[in-house]
Amino acid sequence: MINATLKALSQQLAAKAVSSEELAGLYLDRIAALNPTLNAFISVDRDKTLAEARAADALRAAGQAGPLTGVPIAHKDIFCQQGWKTSCGSKMLDNFVSPYDAHVIEQCRAAGLVTLGRTNMDEFAMGSSNENSFYGPVKNPWDLAAIPGGSSGGSAAAVAARLAPIATGTDTGGSIRQPASHCGVTGIKPTYGVVSRYGMVAYASSLDQGGPLAQTAEDCALLLNVMAGFDQRDSTSLERAKEDYSRDLNAPLSGLKIGLPREYFAEGLSADVAGVVDGAIAELKKLGAEVVEISLPNTQLSIPAYYVIAPAEASTNLSRYDGVRYGHRAAEYKDLVDMYEKTRAEGFGAEVKRRIMVGTYVLSHGYYDAYYLKAQKIRRLIANDFKAAFEQCDVILGPVAPTAAFNIGEKSDDPVQMYLSDIYTLSVNLAGLPGMSVPAGFAANGRPVGLQIIGNYFGEAKMLNVAHQFQQATDWHQKAPAL
Amino acid sequence: MSLTHQDVARIAKLARIAVTDEEIVAVGAQLNNIFGLIEQMQAVDTDGIEPMAHPQDVSLRLRDDVVTESDRRAAFQAIAPQVENGLFLVPKVIE
Numbered sequence: 001m002i003n004a005t006l007k008a009l010s011q012q013l014a015a016k017a018v019s020s021e022e023l024a025g026l027y028l029d030r031i032a033a034l035n036p037t038l039n040a041f042i043s044v045d046r047d048k049t050l051a052e053a054r055a056a057d058a059l060r061a062a063g064q065a066g067p068l069t070g071v072p073i074a075h076k077d078i079f080c081q082q083g084w085k086t087s088c089g090s091k092m093l094d095n096f097v098s099p100y101d102a103h104v105i106e107q108c109r110a111a112g113l114v115t116l117g118r119t120n121m122d123e124f125a126m127g128s129s130n131e132n133s134f135y136g137p138v139k140n141p142w143d144l145a146a147i148p149g150g151s152s153g154g155s156a157a158a159v160a161a162r163l164a165p166i167a168t169g170t171d172t173g174g175s176i177r178q179p180a181s182h183c184g185v186t187g188i189k190p191t192y193g194v195v196s197r198y199g200m201v202a203y204a205s206s207l208d209q210g211g212p213l214a215q216t217a218e219d220c221a222l223l224l225n226v227m228a229g230f231d232q233r234d235s236t237s238l239e240r241a242k243e244d245y246s247r248d249l250n251a252p253l254s255g256l257k258i259g260l261p262r263e264y265f266a267e268g269l270s271a272d273v274a275g276v277v278d279g280a281i282a283e284l285k286k287l288g289a290e291v292v293e294i295s296l297p298n299t300q301l302s303i304p305a306y307y308v309i310a311p312a313e314a315s316t317n318l319s320r321y322d323g324v325r326y327g328h329r330a331a332e333y334k335d336l337v338d339m340y341e342k343t344r345a346e347g348f349g350a351e352v353k354r355r356i357m358v359g360t361y362v363l364s365h366g367y368y369d370a371y372y373l374k375a376q377k378i379r380r381l382i383a384n385d386f387k388a389a390f391e392q393c394d395v396i397l398g399p400v401a402p403t404a405a406f407n408i409g410e411k412s413d414d415p416v417q418m419y420l421s422d423i424y425t426l427s428v429n430l431a432g433l434p435g436m437s438v439p440a441g442f443a444a445n446g447r448p449v450g451l452q453i454i455g456n457y458f459g460e461a462k463m464l465n466v467a468h469q470f471q472q473a474t475d476w477h478q479k480a481p482a483l
Numbered sequence: 484m485s486l487t488h489q490d491v492a493r494i495a496k497l498a499r500i501a502v503t504d505e506e507i508v509a510v511g512a513q514l515n516n517i518f519g520l521i522e523q524m525q526a527v528d529t530d531g532i533e534p535m536a537h538p539q540d541v542s543l544r545l546r547d548d549v550v551t552e553s554d555r556r557a558a559f560q561a562i563a564p565q566v567e568n569g570l571f572l573v574p575k576v577i578e
Contacts, residue, residue: 416520
């Protein structure tokens with residue numbers, strides 16, 4: 001039961017082979033046993049979860065259940081959820097119990113999903129290793145010495161360790177895809193504007209996008225159906241007709257054109273990861289796909305452009321943490337400015353402070369054109385690269401990260417080294433495209449490696465089709481760590 | 484470009500983050516490394532390129548000028564550090 005997919009659990013619940021309460025109990029017991037080792041969850045509340053599960057069972061008994069009613073889900077601690085602590089991995093929000101629900105949470109509630117708990121993450125989603133959490137690092141379930149990736153590391157580790165069948169995440173520069181790759185699970189970052197950012201604690205608003213993590217592409221499609229949708233309260237939410245992301249899962253891949261960006265297979269890519277990606281491409285060729293070489297010449301520039309735009313937007317967004325309306329306030333201060341400065345010095349961790357300071361500088365008087373505007377122009381160049389590439393292919397394939405998961409502590413003293421490892425994921429956010437990670441093999445040290453699939457705008461159904469067909473032909477996504 | 488300790492102190496002040504002298508030294512070195520990475524951008528010719536703010540280049544929607552929020556003052560103030568008579572309290576600003 002613990003290895004069951006969302007699809008399977010939904011069928012078992014419909015057949016009344018198991019109740020939602022039994023299912024929630026099963027996962028809660030597993031969380032209680034394994035979370036002290038993995039640290040994937042920040043908050044768990046057994047009574048609250050079981051009450052939600054009983055309500056789901058009552059709906060089913062009354063004949064009012066939807067297809068996903070009663071299935072348990074773990075939420076990244078970035079989505080405001082009424083009555084739950086929403087810490088965003090920060091001391092600043094350690095005492096913040098949200099008075100309202102994010103749009104994503106409302107949608108999950110309406111679908112009858114049962115909250116198992118709130119997953120650990122890099123503070124304010126800033127990080128690629130989950131080492132930046134106020135609540136301590138998450139351990140990779142495949143190897144406790146390894147990072148799980150970040151920032152949605154708790155969500156990815158929870159799904160990998162079967163502490164939850166599905167989880168929500170957010171991706172600003174790779175924060176769904178990279179931990180999915182490092183933990184051997186499937187995750188998708190939708191096209192910017194598809195999932196509402198309302199109630200999702202803001203990091204870099206022009207890049208932030210919520211999305212699902214699960215064992216399979218099919219499960220991701222089902223959960224994305226729940227999460228996506230227009231929402232008036234997010235000013236960048238796109239007004240589009242509701243779509244069924246699972247509609248093309250079973251389409252054959254014959255004639256599919258796969259673009260391989262030469263810049264993604266150049267210097268810097270480890271032999272381990274290159275081997276896994278090559279193997280996955282060979283598998284897709286067997287399924288009828290054709291390969292074309294493409295070029296994304298501005299790939300390297302995604303790092304500086306991202307590390308200007310994201311910190312600039314973060315410095316603005318995080319100015320709200322002033323110790324006045326909610327969150328941490330310093331105990332002692334001599335005046336208002338002193339209160340702000342002490343509150344923020346105490347409440348934020350080192351990486352968050354660094355990014356706020358980078359952002360403050362690039363937006364300060366006289367520097368806006370040289371940094372933020374310049375980065376937005378480069379952002380256009382990066383988007384134009386993809387536009388040209390998609391005239392030659394249907395999807396783009398490549399690695400998610402240059403190496404399998406590195407060791408905890410290996411890069412934590414060197415922010416620049418950490419930033420460089422985001423090379424294959426950042427440009428997708430800058431262009432606003434959808435991207436996903438699919439389990440595709442293992443490195444020599446036994447750590448999982450994902451395959452990245454990048455789609456054209458609103459190409460989620462096509463990407464999920466490719467991923468699902470790959471998963472019909474391979475069993476990497478069914479491998480689970482021994483715990 | 485290289486940020487001096489004075490620059491770092493000024494940035495921290497603008498960001499309203501208290502920093503100690505030791506932190507200024509450590510953070511200054513890290514910020515200079517980060518800006519070393521960022522400076523790569525300056526070599527790129529972006530003349531005539533339109534800056535991109537939203538991937539779909541959509542402009543912000545306007546909505547009808549009607550009240551959409553309900554009164555949730557009690558719930559919002561229940562989580563505030565210090566309130567009185569429905570107001571958020573801060574240290575005295577004007578003597």
